[in-house]
Amino acid sequence: MLEWRVLVTLTNPSIEAVNLSKRYGSFVAVSGLNLKLEGSKCVGFLGPNGAGKTTTLKMFTDLIRPSSGQALINGVNVHTEKKKALESVGSLIETPEIYPSLTPKEALMMIAEIRGVPRTERIKRIEEAVSEVRMEEWIDKRVGKFSKGMKQRICIASALLSDPTILVLDEPSNGLDPRGMSEVRAIVKSLKRKERLIFMSSHILSEVSEVCDEVAMIDHGKLIVYDTISKVSAKVSGGENIVEVGLLSSIDAAFVTKKIGTLADVVATEMKDDRNLRIRFNGGLDVQERLLSDLVRMNVGVISYRPASSELEDAYLKLIKDTV
Amino acid sequence: MPSSIKQIGITMKYTFLDYFRSRRFFILLLLTFIISAILTVLVGYYRPPSFLGDPTTDTLSFRALTFYSSWWGNSVTFVIILGGIFFGGDAISGEFQNKTGYFGVPNPIRRSSIYIGKWLSAFIAATVIFAIFATITLGNGLYYFGANVPIQFGQSLLYAWFYLAAVMGFTFFFSSLFKSSSMSILLTAILFLFVFSLIELLVSSLINVEPWFILTYGAGIIGNILNPLGFPAHVSHNPIGPRARFTITSYAAYVPEGLAIIGLYFIITAVLGLIFFERKEFT
Numbered sequence: 001m002l003e004w005r006v007l008v009t010l011t012n013p014s015i016e017a018v019n020l021s022k023r024y025g026s027f028v029a030v031s032g033l034n035l036k037l038e039g040s041k042c043v044g045f046l047g048p049n050g051a052g053k054t055t056t057l058k059m060f061t062d063l064i065r066p067s068s069g070q071a072l073i074n075g076v077n078v079h080t081e082k083k084k085a086l087e088s089v090g091s092l093i094e095t096p097e098i099y100p101s102l103t104p105k106e107a108l109m110m111i112a113e114i115r116g117v118p119r120t121e122r123i124k125r126i127e128e129a130v131s132e133v134r135m136e137e138w139i140d141k142r143v144g145k146f147s148k149g150m151k152q153r154i155c156i157a158s159a160l161l162s163d164p165t166i167l168v169l170d171e172p173s174n175g176l177d178p179r180g181m182s183e184v185r186a187i188v189k190s191l192k193r194k195e196r197l198i199f200m201s202s203h204i205l206s207e208v209s210e211v212c213d214e215v216a217m218i219d220h221g222k223l224i225v226y227d228t229i230s231k232v233s234a235k236v237s238g239g240e241n242i243v244e245v246g247l248l249s250s251i252d253a254a255f256v257t258k259k260i261g262t263l264a265d266v267v268a269t270e271m272k273d274d275r276n277l278r279i280r281f282n283g284g285l286d287v288q289e290r291l292l293s294d295l296v297r298m299n300v301g302v303i304s305y306r307p308a309s310s311e312l313e314d315a316y317l318k319l320i321k322d323t324v
Numbered sequence: 325m326p327s328s329i330k331q332i333g334i335t336m337k338y339t340f341l342d343y344f345r346s347r348r349f350f351i352l353l354l355l356t357f358i359i360s361a362i363l364t365v366l367v368g369y370y371r372p373p374s375f376l377g378d379p380t381t382d383t384l385s386f387r388a389l390t391f392y393s394s395w396w397g398n399s400v401t402f403v404i405i406l407g408g409i410f411f412g413g414d415a416i417s418g419e420f421q422n423k424t425g426y427f428g429v430p431n432p433i434r435r436s437s438i439y440i441g442k443w444l445s446a447f448i449a450a451t452v453i454f455a456i457f458a459t460i461t462l463g464n465g466l467y468y469f470g471a472n473v474p475i476q477f478g479q480s481l482l483y484a485w486f487y488l489a490a491v492m493g494f495t496f497f498f499s500s501l502f503k504s505s506s507m508s509i510l511l512t513a514i515l516f517l518f519v520f521s522l523i524e525l526l527v528s529s530l531i532n533v534e535p536w537f538i539l540t541y542g543a544g545i546i547g548n549i550l551n552p553l554g555f556p557a558h559v560s561h562n563p564i565g566p567r568a569r570f571t572i573t574s575y576a577a578y579v580p581e582g583l584a585i586i587g588l589y590f591i592i593t594a595v596l597g598l599i600f601f602e603r604k605e606f607t
Contacts, residue, residue, distance in 0.1 A: 024607075058606060061429075061430035062430060062435075063425075063426065063606035064605040083325060083328075083432045083433065083434060086430065086431060087325055089430075089432075093426055093430060093606075094423065094426055095423070095426075096424070096425075096426030096427035097422050097423040097427065098427050099338065099339065100342070100346075101343075101345035101346050102338065102342055106341065107338075107427070109338075110335075110337075110338040110428075111427075111431060113334045114326065114331055114334050114428075114432070115431060116325045116326050142345075155427065158427065168430075
């Protein structure tokens with residue numbers, strides 16, 4: 001067991017679906033899915049309702065069994081060696097309920113004990129996890145009286161409790177109010193900084209754009225595309241990407257056309273107003289990074305710079321529509 | 325990572341805590357106290373010979389046996405069935421319907437550890453209720469007959485506890501068949517309170533077949549061992565109707581036979597329930 005732990009720590013965390021299928025009678029929920037996620041990153045899992053996202057995530061967490069194929073975590077089959085496979089996985093699937101008579105502290109203690117968190121660290125870990133989801137003042141209240149959003153937060157805390165290297169999250173902001181959604185996004189972003197592989201399904205494309213590095217799109221149980229967000233967007237837009245630039249002060253339209261429009265790889269510029277630009281360019285993250293450096297050197301007063309979130313939406317609508 | 329045995333203990337500890345604090349535990353506790361209070365008041369006030377015997381003709385040990393037979397032998401199976409329904413009826417189906425399974429199952433723990441841990445906690449919770457009823461019974465017995473506690477009461481107590489394990493195994497099995505808590509609770513209650521007794525009656529009296537395949541038949545040993553007139557005959561034919569034209573056949577399981585029926589029910593339903601839970605999906 002010790003050897004295996006060392007192996008997991010030394011190798012990149014990975015999630016892999018090998019010909020993974022799930023059928024319910026004649027209905028095929030997931031069809032021959034082949035997908036390998038590896039390394040520390042956040043991968044968004046997108047698709048319309050009924051596409052097979054949750055079914056796939058459930059197969060990776062032993063909530064359902066595949067009809068054929070394998071769900072592997074760090075190379076270990078979830079269904080034949082569940083304990084070993086899920087040792088380094090924290091998950092949140094749908095909105096779990098917690099035994100209503102328990103307090104968050106007790107419920108999290110149960111998970112900490114099951115996961116083998118050392119006795120001396122349990123309380124500290126629980127307090128940290130509860131603090132991360134901002135539920136400190138409810139830690140000793142019974143869960144039965146909690147709202148759906150509060151329970152969701154405790155379940156996120158339970159997923160974080162053992163400091164897992166892999167997180168499987170199924171619409172983690174589902175059921176939360178706008179503030180809660182924003183907080184969950186911030187939590188997921190902070191988790192990325194801790195060298196984890198995060199596999200997260202969501203309907204909210206802006207959330208995926210903001211949080212994830214890569215996306216996997218699925219429809220009718222089949223994988224449509226898996227790549228970085230910029231490459232997926234570029235595929236749809238013919239290799240072009242768009243960034244939105246916010247400026248401190250207004251800028252001259254002629255300057256935009258003559259100076260910014262002529263930068264390498266820039267295809268077109270568009271002024272949304274005198275302080276906001278959209279720049280269409282050819283290339284990926286490297287070009288995007290160089291473009292930012294160029295703008296900073298021009299001293300135009302860049303105060304914000306981000307990929308246009310609508311790009312992912314465009315890609316999603318194009319790819320998903322194409323399969324219908 | 326803790327061993328599966330240790331994880332059973334962890335699951336048991338926290339689900340028992342949940343049971344212990346739940347409303348249903350207090351309702352069952354209240355029901356047990358109500359049943360015990362009614363018996364205490366009725367026996368104390370009316371002093372019925374069916375409970376206390378006849379002091380002028382019966383020996384003290386006979387009267388004590390009569391008391392434990394009437395009090396314990398007639399009521400304890402009902403308390404056990406209530407315990408099974410209350411704590412086992414939705415123990416597994418609730419994991420699906422209430423979605424508590426989504427909290428525990430996706431962790432590095434075998435489903436069998438969850439199942440066995442939950443079974444043990446339900447069994448302990450029901451045992452607490454069972455022990456309270458036994459204590460009240462014994463308290464009344466000591467009040468009326470002093471330390472003259474028949475050995476058969478001890479035997480009956482053990483059989484009843486064994487029966488509780490089988491009932492809990494059966495309710496868990498039924499609970500793992502359904503995803504709806506109300507359905508599993510309702511069907512378990514109907515089976516134990518009506519269907520088993522009805523089948524037992526029909527099979528034995530109408531077609532003269534010993535109902536060895538019915539759990540409640542095996543559980544008959546709990547009351548029969550306390551019979552002050554001695555353990556009943558295995559088969560008896562009782563004439564009924566005008567001029568005794570008809571006979572009703574009734575059976576009483578031998579003690580080893582009753583224990584075997586209870587044991588087989590426990591093993592078979594526990595294994596089947598576990599298999600169903602292992603295969604069931606959180607769709």
